[in-house]
Amino acid sequence: MLRILLLRCMQIILKSCRETHCHYCFSEAPADVVFCPLCTIPVYCSRKCQEQAVGGISWNQDTYLESNSNAVDLGILSLTSTRCMAPNSKQIAEHRHECGGAHWAAVLPADIVLAGRLMAQYIDSRMLTGKSSAISGPNLDLIQHYDIDSPTSKLESHICAIVLLLCLQKHYRSDLSWKEETLSQLVLLICQVKVNSIAIVCMKSMDGGQGLTESKGYSAADDAVMCSVEQVKVAQAIYMSGSLFNHSCRPNVHAYFHSRTLFLRSTTYINSGSPVELSYGPQVGEMNLVKRQKSLQENYKFTCQCSSCSELHLSDLVIDSFCCPQSSCLGAVSESTCYKSEKNCVHVSVDESDICKLSLPHVSKVDEDIEKRRQHQ
């Protein structure tokens, strides 16, 4: 079995989970949450998570904000600024640049704040190595679709990049000099985040229990209870190597998360030289071909060319089908495919090697049968 652990990453909690989940490890937040000492945006499940996200804070009268209440006046916050602190350790705090000043991280969309975190990580690592002059942007080896983006989407990326740059400049103040191309680098970064970010999901019990992670599993037999669980999107992340995997509607690896870490586990034997493909969402058996293609186009802006989309699968035929009313007919008949089929047959590829032929009943005969049944009732 193939197991891959992917670490190099940057994450951001989704707005819908801001008050219910830890902003660092994404587990469900306990009743006694820990707040960021400098602003009211994030909550953490423990001091450890808070320190990892915020870093060491030097306390003084100017920087301290009473933030142990979510009801802090946003007007006051937006007027309050904290002194920019250069990173002084190897650990780069992901949230520090979002603290103080305008409350922008709570307002901008998650993917823009994520792009801001990547930019801040690049700046902080340069400052750590003493290269704080002439900031441009990180050179990430990630695909982007700027060329095919709609004019509205391009405009949105440009406006968000301008706002983000102003926010970052406010945080870093005069400690840095910015290159002219920084703005276009930020547009590029935003486009890369849009194409490559992965949704972090956790399993949530719908019976009011605690959130479950997939690895713990849940055995109804062991516990003699039934439990309904649902996948909940809690955060959005960029994993540098995780972003290299293409989508397949019949993936050969399954992605799951432990806190912030992405794991991939093979679900089938993968031949040497075959691509390792995961699912971005739609899968054969869950949605028909048309719906899968539509979902990938709408959410990820590409036309799926995976092997499963190049041929018709049995499940694509039967998933939205009617059950055949003829007792002698084994199959389920899809309304659309029935009329398109030639000589009253549909050719179905069951798997790559096996092609089977489904016989369809004559529509007029079906009508007769239905009429006969009505008369019997």
Ligand SMILES: C[S@@+](CC[C@H](N)C(=O)[O-])C[C@H]1O[C@@H](n2cnc3c(N)ncnc32)[C@H](O)[C@@H]1O
């Ligand atoms: C996260 S990237 C995957 C890695 C990318 N192929 C690369 O070379 O870096 C996602 C992009 O890859 C392409 N892609 C991924 N799966 C695909 C598929 N099944 N069919 C067509 N294009 C796909 C699309 O352009 C999509 O926006």
